[in-house]
Amino acid sequence: MKHLLGTQDMTREDATLILDTTAQMAATQDREIRKLPTLRGRTVVNLFFEDSTRTRISFEAAAKRLSADVINFSAKGSSLSKGESLKDTALTLQAMGADAVVIRHWASGAADRLAQSGWMHGAVLNAGDGTHQHPTQALLDAFTMRRHLVTEPDGRGLDGLTVAIVGDVLHSRVAGSNIALLKTLGANVVVVAPPTLIPFGMAAREDISVHYTLDSALEAHDFDAIMMLRVQRERMTGGGSGFFPSPEEYTRLFGLDRARMDRMPEHAIILHPGPMNRGLEISAEAADSPRSVIVEQVSNGVAVRMAALYLLLSGEEAPND
Amino acid sequence: MTETDAIVIENASLYGDTTADLVIVDGRIASLDRADAPAGARTIDASGLVALPGLVDIHVHLREPGREDAETIETGSRSAAKGGFVAVHAMANTTPTADTAGVVEQVASRGKEVGLVDVYPVGAVTVGLEGNQLSEMGAMANSRAQVRVFSDDGKCVHDPVLMRRALEYVKTFDGVIAQHAQDPRLTEGAQMHEGLVSTDLGLAGWPAVAEESIIARDVLLAEHVGSRLHVCHLSTAGSVEIIRWAKAKGIDVTAEVMPHHLLLTDENVRGYDPRFKVNPPLRTQADVDAVRAGLADGTIDIVATDHAPHPDEDKDCEWGAAAMGMIGLETAVGIVQKTMVDSGALSWRDVARVMSTTPASIGRDEGHGRPLEVGEPANITLIDPTATWTVEPSATASRSNNSPFGGIELPGRAVATFLRGRPTYTDVSFEGAFA
Numbered sequence: 001m002k003h004l005l006g007t008q009d010m011t012r013e014d015a016t017l018i019l020d021t022t023a024q025m026a027a028t029q030d031r032e033i034r035k036l037p038t039l040r041g042r043t044v045v046n047l048f049f050e051d052s053t054r055t056r057i058s059f060e061a062a063a064k065r066l067s068a069d070v071i072n073f074s075a076k077g078s079s080l081s082k083g084e085s086l087k088d089t090a091l092t093l094q095a096m097g098a099d100a101v102v103i104r105h106w107a108s109g110a111a112d113r114l115a116q117s118g119w120m121h122g123a124v125l126n127a128g129d130g131t132h133q134h135p136t137q138a139l140l141d142a143f144t145m146r147r148h149l150v151t152e153p154d155g156r157g158l159d160g161l162t163v164a165i166v167g168d169v170l171h172s173r174v175a176g177s178n179i180a181l182l183k184t185l186g187a188n189v190v191v192v193a194p195p196t197l198i199p200f201g202m203a204a205r206e207d208i209s210v211h212y213t214l215d216s217a218l219e220a221h222d223f224d225a226i227m228m229l230r231v232q233r234e235r236m237t238g239g240g241s242g243f244f245p246s247p248e249e250y251t252r253l254f255g256l257d258r259a260r261m262d263r264m265p266e267h268a269i270i271l272h273p274g275p276m277n278r279g280l281e282i283s284a285e286a287a288d289s290p291r292s293v294i295v296e297q298v299s300n301g302v303a304v305r306m307a308a309l310y311l312l313l314s315g316e317e318a319p320n321d
Numbered sequence: 322m323t324e325t326d327a328i329v330i331e332n333a334s335l336y337g338d339t340t341a342d343l344v345i346v347d348g349r350i351a352s353l354d355r356a357d358a359p360a361g362a363r364t365i366d367a368s369g370l371v372a373l374p375g376l377v378d379i380h381v382h383l384r385e386p387g388r389e390d391a392e393t394i395e396t397g398s399r400s401a402a403k404g405g406f407v408a409v410h411a412m413a414n415t416t417p418t419a420d421t422a423g424v425v426e427q428v429a430s431r432g433k434e435v436g437l438v439d440v441y442p443v444g445a446v447t448v449g450l451e452g453n454q455l456s457e458m459g460a461m462a463n464s465r466a467q468v469r470v471f472s473d474d475g476k477c478v479h480d481p482v483l484m485r486r487a488l489e490y491v492k493t494f495d496g497v498i499a500q501h502a503q504d505p506r507l508t509e510g511a512q513m514h515e516g517l518v519s520t521d522l523g524l525a526g527w528p529a530v531a532e533e534s535i536i537a538r539d540v541l542l543a544e545h546v547g548s549r550l551h552v553c554h555l556s557t558a559g560s561v562e563i564i565r566w567a568k569a570k571g572i573d574v575t576a577e578v579m580p581h582h583l584l585l586t587d588e589n590v591r592g593y594d595p596r597f598k599v600n601p602p603l604r605t606q607a608d609v610d611a612v613r614a615g616l617a618d619g620t621i622d623i624v625a626t627d628h629a630p631h632p633d634e635d636k637d638c639e640w641g642a643a644a645m646g647m648i649g650l651e652t653a654v655g656i657v658q659k660t661m662v663d664s665g666a667l668s669w670r671d672v673a674r675v676m677s678t679t680p681a682s683i684g685r686d687e688g689h690g691r692p693l694e695v696g697e698p699a700n701i702t703l704i705d706p707t708a709t710w711t712v713e714p715s716a717t718a719s720r721s722n723n724s725p726f727g728g729i730e731l732p733g734r735a736v737a738t739f740l741r742g743r744p745t746y747t748d749v750s751f752e753g754a755f756a
Contacts, residue, residue: 008521086639107641108512108523109593116592117637130641132523176523199520241509 003115003124004308006133007181012157015142015184020154021307022143022300029065029303039068042313045098046072047089048127049105054274055127058298059102059136062305068313071098086110090119098122100313108132123312125305131171137273138177140304142185144297145225148269159186162221166192166214166254167229167281170199170243174273175229183207192217192254196243214254218263226264227271228256231281247280257283261291269293327362328742328751329355333372333703335693337669343372345699348742352695364752367703370736373673375407375700377680377689379470379499380553380577380625381650383409383440386427387416392630392720394428397650398437400628400719402745404650405702405735408681408689409438409628413445414475420445420456422464429466437745441684444468446487446498450476455487462494469685472499474553475600477535479505484539488548495685497575499551500539502560503601507531512641514602518587524640527602529557536560540567540574549573551683554627556582556601558611565620575622575683578612580649580656583624585609585725595636595643596725599629616675617666623680626653630721647725651717654704655731662706663732669704677702688741699742703749706733 001014028036044063046056056072063070075089086105093101100123103111108130115124128134146153149161163182169175169191182189190209191202203210211217233247244250256270270282270292278284287294330343344352346359355364378401384392394411401409411428413419419428425442432440444461448454450473461468471491478484478500487498508531513519515526536552540563543550552564555576564576581599586606589597597603615621629646636643657676661667667675681690691697709732714724738746 085634086642087637105639107639110639110641112593113639130523131525173523200515200526201517201520 001311004135004312005111005115005124005126007135007138007177007184008133010135010181010184012184015139015181016155016157018139018304018307018311019143019146021311022139022304023154025306025310026300026303029299035065035067037067038310039063039066039313042068042099043097044068044070044100044102044309045093046070047075047093047101047103048073049075049103049110050128052104052128055104058301059125059127059305061302063309065302066306066309068309071096086114087117087119090114090117094120094122100125100309102127104128106130125308125312128173130173131176132173133177134173135177136301136305136308137174138181139308140297140301141178141227141271141273142181143304144271144293144300145269148293149224149267157185158182160188161224162188162190164190164192164217164221164223164226165229166226166256167231168197168243169193169202169229170197171232172229178227179208190217190221190223194244194253214256214260218260222265223268224265225269225271226256228282230273230275231277233277233280251280255281255283256286258285261286261289271297274298326742327359328739328744329358329362329364330367330372330701330703331355331364333367333370335372336673337371343693343699343701345739345742348699350693350695350697350699365737365749366752367749369705369707370749371669371704371706372693373669373702373704374677374690374693375738375740376405376654376676376702377408377684377686378406378626378628378650378653379410379623379680379684380474381409381411381628382414382630382646383411383428384415384630385431386424390632394431394440395435396718396720397628397630398432398435398440400648400650400717402437402738402740403718403735404652405654405704405738406438406650407700407702407738407740407745408441408686410441410443410470410684412474413443413472414450418445418449419443420448420450422457422460422466425461425466425468426464438740439686439689441470441686442466442468443474443499444471446471446473446478447483452476452479452483455483455490458491458496459493462496469494469496470499470551470683471496472501472553474499474501477501477503477505481538481542485542485546488543488550489546492548497549497551497683499553500535501553502532502535502539504531504535507534511602513590513598514587514604516587516605518590522590522593524590529559529604529608532557532601533559533563536563540564540572543574544570544572549575552576554579554582554601554625555612555621556604556608558608561611561615561620564615568620575679576620577623577625578616578621579627580624580653581647581725582612583609583616583660584656589725593640595638595640596647596723596727598640598643598645599647600645613660613666616661623675623683624653624657625680626650630719631723632721636723647723648717648719648721649724650719652712652724652726652731654735655710655733656726658706658733659731699739701739702735703737704733705736708733708736710734
């Protein structure tokens with residue numbers, strides 16, 4: 001692996017390697033001294049064209065626990081108000097000797113572009129590009145599911161598990177990455193969303209089940225895990241451009257509340273990439289229930305990003321200290 | 322021009338089917354037999370070359386005035402001549418907009434000064450292309466530029482009432498509205514064709530229906546008011562069906578297709594290289610097959626390039642920040658040959674129709690699209706159909722090099738272009754001294 005751009009072209013071997021390495025990284029985080037010397041002297045740049053405090057500090061913590069030097073570079077800009085161009089930023093980072101660039105960008109494909117352009121030579125880690133991919137989120141979700149739902153998880157995938165992804169799949173890079181990775185790891189994927197929020201062609205896919213209400217999905221499947229996506233209120237209230245009539249109707253049809261939670265098998269876990277809209281896509285009861293692994297996802301996020309940085313920057317050997 | 326400027330093109334294959342000579346004297350075709358050539362005439366051995374009436378491109382962006390960093394009338398004219406064109410229609414989305422007699426006269430006169438191709442300015446349908454108010458099309462029609470083609474290209478004349486009025490109004494001077502068919506509401510933020518690839522790439526979709534619904538409305542409007550309509554850059558299978566239906570009903574509509582829509586698909590967008598970003602977007606293989614079939618059976622009347630130069634900084638960036646459009650004047654002949662002629666779908670005589678005769682007729686370009694016959698203006702394009710070449714974008718005569726065809730092998734190209742008897746581009750050797 002030279003870059004981590006997305007999960008669509010990721011092999012099962014690579015995915016499993018990252019998950020296994022994540023387990024090793026997570027184990028080191030239970031120690032009294034959590035810092036590893038592995039990436040001492042290496043420079044990791046967090047290049048964020050879009051605000052995302054959570055993802056940035058997660059990558060920052062991961063890099064620092066591997067003893068890398070971390071530079072945070074916040075480059076605001078949009079398609080309308082261009083700041084410094086991606087190219088010039090990349091050339092600058094190259095000149096500064098960045099070994100890895102963690103990029104969050106509003107434009108789909110920005111990470112691919114950065115990796116392929118020849119503007120810089122370091123490893124590129126996609127921390128979310130537009131409505132395309134967010135691979136470390138999918139990996140941390142998979143790691144969390146594997147840890148809870150698979151016995152002796154090391155070396156294994158998610159074969160035979162049934163996972164629901166509920167919400168704004170159309171605009172969600174989290175869903176985009178998760179669907180591809182879950183399929184690669186052998187899970188059954190059930191997508192639950194109103195037809196307005198299903199990407200073109202997805203309903204026709206034979207390898208995915210699509211449901212237009214959460215109740216019908218719960219009726220048809222025994223879920224091992226349910227992943228609630230964040231819903232953006234502006235998608236509901238865009239006048240003629242709204243994808244849904246109202247937040248209330250969304251909650252009625254797609255919100256995960258106590259009653260719906262109780263319809264899932266007892267072992268089923270609840271995931272959410274955060275930040276949550278409590279009361280909209282998920283009720284407080286569900287979010288705070290013992291089935292919820294939402295807080296654990298955050299700590300697994302650090303471990304997964306440690307694993308990714310480690311694998312990209314220091315070869316393939318696992319840490320042996 | 323004196324007799325010493327006479328040129329004899331020997332052994333050309335007229336329309337690819339009849340071998341003859343073209344004796345050019347005083348800017349006209351004086352004879353089809355070299356025996357009639359005046360003494361001192363220069364000669365070109367055109368054995369193996371196809372001679373067509375000079376090509377006419379009804380849809381180019383020359384960017385001047387306003388974006389001379391992307392293209393000028395001079396560089397655009399040079400690129401056109403190199404591509405085999407003798408006349409181009411320059412779209413109105415310049416800065417300032419070509420929505421007054423002053424701007425169109427400026428463009429026309431600069432084109433004349435450069436003198437490499439006949440530059441016909443297209444007038445804006447609405448003031449500033451804003452879609453609110455009709456521009457003074459009468460003034461542009463009656464100006465020295467004699468504008469006949471009006472378009473808000475780049476933007477759709479979306480308001481149905483405004484479109485109706487425009488279609489009616491240009492009847493006064495035998496004008497035509499060339500519509501950029503794109504429903505703006507259905508394409509807000511659109512980045513590429515809406516389909517399986519856009520789902521994979523996470524790019525906002527530009528659905529085919531956004532084009533087709535406008536074309537359907539416009540052909541019905543054209544029928545209702547009895548006006549002629551030209552549809553720019555048709556790109557979808559559904560659009561072909563609508564045009565076919567409209568023509569069967571006798572509606573006075575013409576349609577154009579771009580070389581890139583004959584060759585490339587949305588699959589090319591994987592990799593996010595902005596050279597493939599264009600509007601309307603690259604569609605699916607089914608659409609490519611349909612527009613080829615439509616061009617072959619005459620449903621689509623013409624090929625035009627939508628030559629859209631952009632400087633490096635507008636393409637050497639992330640997809641979402643990149644400008645839409647691609648250059649195409651110099652690759653058009655090769656792509657039409659590759660996709661249509663070599664497959665047997667079009668003869669070279671058909672190519673003369675779709676790239677010269679009919680576009681000249683739609684644009685009311687006097688003296689263009691005329692047959693290769695004695696007495697006609699010597700507007701001639703020589704094509705070498707065996708000159709296999711690999712496209713090198715930096716070798717273009719255009720000021721910009723945003724071609725999506727870099728590295729693609731094309732079977733042929735234009736090797737000489739004559740505008741009223743004067744060579745405006747030649748990559749063939751002359752025998753005899755220049756006067």
